[in-house]
Amino acid sequence: MTPSLNNETLIDLNDDLAEAGDTPSQTVSVRVTHRRDVASHQSVPRDGLIRFVVGPDGFVVPDLKETLPGRGLWLKADADSLALAIKKNLFSRAAKRAVKTPEGLDTLVPALIRRRLLEQLGLARREGNLVTGFEKVATALKLGKTAAHAAGRAAWLIEASDGAEDGRSKLLNLSNGQTPSVGLCGLFSNDELSLALGLENVIHAALIEGRRAAAFSREAERLGGFEALFPAQWRERPFNSN
Template identity: 45%
Template sequence: MTRGGREKLNDAPERRCIVSGDRGPKSGLVRFVVGPDGRVVPDILGRLPGRGIHVSADRALIGRAASKGLFSRAARMPVQAPEGLADLVEDLLARRVVELLAMARKAGEAVTGYEKVRDWLVSGRAAVLVQAEDGSERGKAKLRPPDGEDSLISCLDAGEIGLAFGRERAIHAALGAGGLTARVVEEAARLAGLRRREAGKQVGGTDRREGL
């Protein structure tokens, strides 16, 4: 069982990315469907009716799918990808992560504020550390993520973290090992892929970092 109560299943459903051809768990891809008007629609929650078309959660690959007509090829019919599709997916994923983080707060599974976050980390209650990508490096280095994989989320900015906690801004947050934590981590990983720019500069992620 992974941190946050998740179970790793070897037979987890996999889908193929229409751009790279790679197969992987559905949680690492973005599902799209073709709407009644023939336009490509991101299905972040994976619930919209219709045949799913999957692209890895990567800004460059989604942009390539839109510009190279790969959605039409996958759908076997002419379809139109909206301009700025990768930006739209990024926005939807960011809203989803903030929404899940707010749900975790309401369930008592998340806290913000330096002192509270530090207490959760020291006591071992924290499973995941969340830090704003636009926070000061000196301030963030004072807190060390818990041991283990996927123990740091750094793809949100201070305004987004603050929104989840009813504040204007927040730099630090911590998630306990509750059921919502796994969902936050998975969606944040997808968001990190959309915030990775083609030049190689990544705006945050869910990898582990060292603190002081």
């Protein structure tokens, strides 16, 4: 049984290492923090929640960076939970005081997460953890075919929403069937990606596996509760293997 301490769960990773054929040299644990979801009243892993606080003016404010002062009001990151919280004034109940909900909160939250995703891509590029252009992206994807955690392996394939299907389908083919799986993001247009990365004509990009990719994954998971990360037909169409 996994021990719990101060609303946190300790997960021992040694069993996972053993199953992978590795012998752990020391105890490896990950501390997973839980918070109570104001909609379901269930204890939920923090990564799947969005923190809100009550501002000085009495309005509830989304705190995606989780740095604003005040008591946190945690809500599951999906459109249904947010709609329920707004409709039934659940923020007031959780805060045990009168709380006002700003107009358009249901569209503001996903918009803020989208902006954070673009910020993560910009940071990754400055850190050297993101490559652009068909050939470089293809190389990063091919590394994942040779080893599960090869250095320089692509963790995410970022495709411009208005890019041509031919190049995209070839890269999707390279990303298909890898373990761990390669994430796919098609949220942003060529112009949005180019502006965020400070480059011209960004159609294909790959976010390299590592700490920055993990941060991007968390934001992408949260946004996935509000909208699809890519058009469904991108995965439904047969991959071009030529």
